[in-house]
Amino acid sequence: xxxxxxxxxxxxxxxxxxxxxxxxxxxxxxxxxxxxLFGGLFCAYAVYRxxxxxxxxxxxxxxxxxxxxxxxxxxxCSSFTMALAVRAAQLGRRRQLVGLLGATIALAVCFLGVKGxxxxxxxxxGLLWGARFHAKLAPAPPALPQTLPPVPPAEGxxxxxxxxxxxxxxxxxxxxxxxxxxxxxxxxxxVQMFFAVYFMMTGLHGVHVIVGIVLLGWMMVRARRGEFGPxxxxxxxxxxxxxxxxxxxxxxxxxxxxxIR
Amino acid sequence: MTExxxxxxxxxxxxxxxxxxxxxxxxxxxALLVLTVxxxxxxxxxxxxxxxxxxxxxxxxxxxxxxLYFMHLRYDRPILAVVFAAALLFVALFVSITLLDxxxxxxxxxxxxxxxxxx
Amino acid sequence: xxxxxxxxxxxxxxxNALGRxxxxxxxxxxxxxLLTRDHKRIGVMYLVAILSSFFLGGIFAELIRTKLWxxxxxxxxxxxTYDQMFTLHGAIMIFLFVIPGIPASLGxxxxxxxxxxxxxxxxxxxxxxxxxxxxxAALALISMVTGAVDTGWTFYTPYSTTTxxxxxxxxxxxxxxxxSSIFTGLNFVVTIHKLRPAGMTxxxxxxxxxxxxxxxxxQILATPVLGITLLLLIAERAxxxxxxxxxxxxxxxLFQHFxxxxxxxxxxxxxxxxxxxxxxLVSVFSRKHIFGYSFIALSSIAIAVLSFLVWGHxxxxxGQSTLSSMIFSFLTFMxxxxxxxxxxxxxxxxxxxxxWLATPMLYVLSFLFLFGIGGLTGLFLGALxxxxxxxxxxxxxxxxxxxxxxxxxxxxxxxxxxWWPKMFGRMYSExxxxxxxxxxxxxxxxxxxxxxxxGSHGAPRRSYHYQMQFEPYHRLSTIGAYILGxxxxxxxxxxxxxxxxxxxxxxxxWGGATLEWRTSSPPPHDNFAVTPEAGDPYDVEAWRWDGxxxxxxxxxxxxxxxxx
Numbered sequence: 035x036x037x038x039x040x041x042x043x044x045x046x047x048x049x050x051x052x053x054x055x056x057x058x059x060x061x062x063x064x065x066x067x068x069x070x071l072f073g074g075l076f077c078a079y080a081v082y083r084x085x086x087x088x089x090x091x092x093x094x095x096x097x098x099x100x101x102x103x104x105x106x107x108x109x110x111c112s113s114f115t116m117a118l119a120v121r122a123a124q125l126g127r128r129r130q131l132v133g134l135l136g137a138t139i140a141l142a143v144c145f146l147g148v149k150g151x152x153x154x155x156x157x158x159x160g161l162l163w164g165a166r167f168h169a170k171l172a173p174a175p176p177a178l179p180q181t182l183p184p185v186p187p188a189e190g191x192x193x194x195x196x197x198x199x200x201x202x203x204x205x206x207x208x209x210x211x212x213x214x215x216x217x218x219x220x221x222x223x224x225v226q227m228f229f230a231v232y233f234m235m236t237g238l239h240g241v242h243v244i245v246g247i248v249l250l251g252w253m254m255v256r257a258r259r260g261e262f263g264p265x266x267x268x269x270x271x272x273x274x275x276x277x278x279x280x281x282x283x284x285x286x287x288x289x290x291x292x293x294i295r
Numbered sequence: 296m297t298e299x300x301x302x303x304x305x306x307x308x309x310x311x312x313x314x315x316x317x318x319x320x321x322x323x324x325x326a327l328l329v330l331t332v333x334x335x336x337x338x339x340x341x342x343x344x345x346x347x348x349x350x351x352x353x354x355x356x357x358x359x360x361x362x363l364y365f366m367h368l369r370y371d372r373p374i375l376a377v378v379f380a381a382a383l384l385f386v387a388l389f390v391s392i393t394l395l396d397x398x399x400x401x402x403x404x405x406x407x408x409x410x411x412x413x414x
Numbered sequence: 415x416x417x418x419x420x421x422x423x424x425x426x427x428x429x430n431a432l433g434r435x436x437x438x439x440x441x442x443x444x445x446x447x448l449l450t451r452d453h454k455r456i457g458v459m460y461l462v463a464i465l466s467s468f469f470l471g472g473i474f475a476e477l478i479r480t481k482l483w484x485x486x487x488x489x490x491x492x493x494x495t496y497d498q499m500f501t502l503h504g505a506i507m508i509f510l511f512v513i514p515g516i517p518a519s520l521g522x523x524x525x526x527x528x529x530x531x532x533x534x535x536x537x538x539x540x541x542x543x544x545x546x547x548x549x550x551a552a553l554a555l556i557s558m559v560t561g562a563v564d565t566g567w568t569f570y571t572p573y574s575t576t577t578x579x580x581x582x583x584x585x586x587x588x589x590x591x592x593x594s595s596i597f598t599g600l601n602f603v604v605t606i607h608k609l610r611p612a613g614m615t616x617x618x619x620x621x622x623x624x625x626x627x628x629x630x631x632x633q634i635l636a637t638p639v640l641g642i643t644l645l646l647l648i649a650e651r652a653x654x655x656x657x658x659x660x661x662x663x664x665x666x667x668l669f670q671h672f673x674x675x676x677x678x679x680x681x682x683x684x685x686x687x688x689x690x691x692x693x694x695l696v697s698v699f700s701r702k703h704i705f706g707y708s709f710i711a712l713s714s715i716a717i718a719v720l721s722f723l724v725w726g727h728x729x730x731x732x733g734q735s736t737l738s739s740m741i742f743s744f745l746t747f748m749x750x751x752x753x754x755x756x757x758x759x760x761x762x763x764x765x766x767x768x769x770w771l772a773t774p775m776l777y778v779l780s781f782l783f784l785f786g787i788g789g790l791t792g793l794f795l796g797a798l799x800x801x802x803x804x805x806x807x808x809x810x811x812x813x814x815x816x817x818x819x820x821x822x823x824x825x826x827x828x829x830x831x832x833w834w835p836k837m838f839g840r841m842y843s844e845x846x847x848x849x850x851x852x853x854x855x856x857x858x859x860x861x862x863x864x865x866x867x868x869g870s871h872g873a874p875r876r877s878y879h880y881q882m883q884f885e886p887y888h889r890l891s892t893i894g895a896y897i898l899g900x901x902x903x904x905x906x907x908x909x910x911x912x913x914x915x916x917x918x919x920x921x922x923x924w925g926g927a928t929l930e931w932r933t934s935s936p937p938p939h940d941n942f943a944v945t946p947e948a949g950d951p952y953d954v955e956a957w958r959w960d961g962x963x964x965x966x967x968x969x970x971x972x973x974x975x976x977x978x
Contacts, residue, residue, distance in 0.1 A: 046531055056609075065378075067635075070389075070636075078657055080393075084397075117364070165654025234649065271312065285357045293350055295346035395737070397671075
């Protein structure tokens with residue numbers, strides 16, 4: 035500890051501060067790309083939810099909000115331990131740093147475990163995405179809402195003047211959402227769409243959690259070697275930023291997927 | 296650094312950046328957990344379309360707390376906030392314009408109709 | 415032959431460094447190249463890589479044009495092979511050549527030099543970016559062998575989810591290339607923010623850096639959306655996720671929104687650095703200070719931001735709503751403003767300058783002419799009603815090539831010739847350089863102007879067969895493509911020749927005032943013996959021709975009284 039390896043400033047930087055700030059700016063820019071990556075999925079979510087609200091209201095009941103809330107709490111705690119870990123690194127408290135990184139990793143694994151339980155249930159019930167969806171929806175789910183929200187009728191002017199090609203004699207085109215609007219019992223069309231969105235969003239997030247575990251594990255190895263200290267804590271700081279972003283995205287995923295009304 | 300006589304603080308900010316006090320971090324942590332409980336509780340009450348707004352509002356508050364304190368944005372250079380805000384702005388742009396368009400043509404979509412695929 | 419230093423220390427130092435220690439011979443062996451973190455070597459490796467893919471894409475183009483010599487079936491290739499050919503031509507040229515093109519090769523080499531820095535901010539990331547490029551290219555090549563994609567470079571659903579060709583591998587390749595692009599952009603932004611030298615404020619940066627900066631913003635903000643689009647497409651094909659599949663409730667038009675949210679800004683990833691190159695060249699070869707510096711600089715940022723607001727103009731005939739189409743059409747016209755700001759400032763720079771028609775300047779003139787046509791025909795296509803007629807015709811092909819080839823590739827060639835002496839320490843043959851520029855210009859216009867005419871007569875693009883009435887146009891276009899190809903062979907021949915036999919280049923053969931000309935040609939490993947002081951990057955009159963070394967030297971800085 036006494037003689038922390040002095041991390042030489044790379045030759046093209048003037049001093050340690052410039053190097054640290056460059057690293058931070060680089061990391062934030064990378065986080066910006068992550069936000070836009072997830073932005074695509076949020077866009078898909080917004081489009082399908084606003085076009086098929088009945089599907090989302092119907093299908094989200096298959097998710098267990100208590101497990102979702104548990105996972106939210108787990109991730110928030112891991113963010114807290116991560117923030118403490120960054121602090122420990124800045125202050126050069128090596129044992130504390132290693133412990134806190136370990137706690138963060140443990141919480142991350144816990145998150146994946148809960149996620150795994152949820153995925154397994156979905157898998158068993160056949161509540162899967164698109165083509166793989168094979169759940170028997172006949173028994174109405176636990177609490178089907180009494181009144182489905184009315185679907186706004188299409189305004190005459192906004193309809194295309196050209197009739198859809200599919201409304202031919204073969205009758206390919208079905209009346210669409212009309213039957214749902216009438217409050218018919220039973221599942222709406224395209225329930226699999228919700229699960230496509232659900233699995234893509236949580237799946238991509240899960241991949242990020244796994245990457246985060248690897249990253250934090252690497253930081254732990256380096257911390258054990260005593261590479262970090264008051265002189266040099268940037269890598270822990272940057273890994274922390276990444277981990278907080280993973281938390282941040284989950285903070286939005288949780289209400290959007292589990293708490294729909 | 297020009298005045299070597301002045302004693303540096305216990306945490307040399309020039310090399311490791313701002314060190315956030317434990318008390319602040321703990322409070323943020325507590326607030327995040329409380330807000331999680333609140334958002335679950337509110338979701339049980341039917342408030343119509345307000346539900347989504349409230350859920351998003353709470354999530355935004357939580358996210359703000361994480362960004363400002365856990366991610367140090369409050370203590371860091373403004374340029375980092377600019378980068379972050381730019382990302383959010385462009386996501387908003389992407390989502391809103393795409394929504395605008397799909398809303399306008401959504402009525403013409405035909406459910407279950409995929410001409411290229413054998414059903 | 416190594417010209418010894420003239421003048422005071424720190425000025426005009428270096429001269430030619432071929433016999434001395436420079437970045438090319440600082441370390442030896444293949445390993446020292448493959449594992450280098452030197453931005454100059456990475457730039458050179460990128461240059462070799464992207465030129466190889468340009469060659470490959472060019473071969474496909476020549477094959478396509480050869481098939482189109484005849485309107486009917488051709489023994490050269492079947493209709494399906496033709497689809498694969500133009501898909502690969504497009505995908506290779508765009509993802510492997512034009513997008514990384516100028517920033518990754520010329521930008522990597524020049525950017526730290528222009529900043530008087532020793533390297534980019536993250537040298538290891540820079541090398542990683544190169545290997546991501548290699549990885550992406552390898553995946554694309556494998557997909558080519560195992561079932562070349564026939565979807566067109568846009569991978570539109572639902573065809574791309576149902577075709578038998580190997581879409582997953584190709585798309586995975588493009589996804590990996592996205593990482594390369596993001597890392598390059600990230601590196602450049604941080605470098606420009608953090609490594610500018612003393613005295614170089616934002617508005618004293620060379621305009622090439624503004625171009626690169628604008629490009630990097632787009633690379634950072636748009637590329638991830640392509641990433642998620644491609645992930646969804648892979649998930650669609652591999653798992654049947656259904657987000658873009660109408661049979662499962664998905665919306666194929668949404669794919670186009672996703673795709674163009676990246677791919678329209680991507681064409682500005684391609685053109686902005688080209689505009690940066692032109693801004694450098696036009697001042698140097700007019701021997702005059704750039705006109706309207708801050709307008710050119712800020713218009714780069716304006717273009718970068720506006721580029722995100724116009725993606726829907728690719729979807730006017732794709733089922734997009736009328737409302738969105740009108741908004742996008744309006745915004746598309748807006749892009750013309752910052753583009754025109756640039757063009758007029760370049761023209762004003764040339765006005766009353768003493769124009770030196772060296773090879774790079776010939777490319778600048780080509781650029782102004784061709785980009786002018788390309789940009790203005792873009793306005794035709796941005797007009798809703800006109801687009802309905804022109805959208806699926808060769809008019810679009812011609813417009814696109816006028817911007818991408820007439821803009822980006824021409825500027826790339828100009829920049830390549832401009833920085834070639836700095837990169838390799840040798841001058842190419844000026845005579846052959848001009849011949850090459852002329853051949854490219856003539857060949858290009860013969861190929862693509864014809865397509866404007868053909869397109870406005872309604873010749874459908876992408877198709878293997880065509881009607882007899884278009885045969886003369888197609889034949890003329892094919893002849894042009896051969897001239898163009900021949901022009902490139904000439905360029906390749908004299909550039910390679912110059913590497914071995916070229917006259918050793920002086921430190922500043924063109925009289926540029928940016929910092930890269932203050933070090934030797936080629937630069938030493940650490941770029942500068944003495945960190946240069948940044949001044950006005952367009953003060954070209956501070957340099958005078960010195961016949962003895964065949965290049966420019968800085969005027970004696972001592973006498974303070976200003977010369978008129």
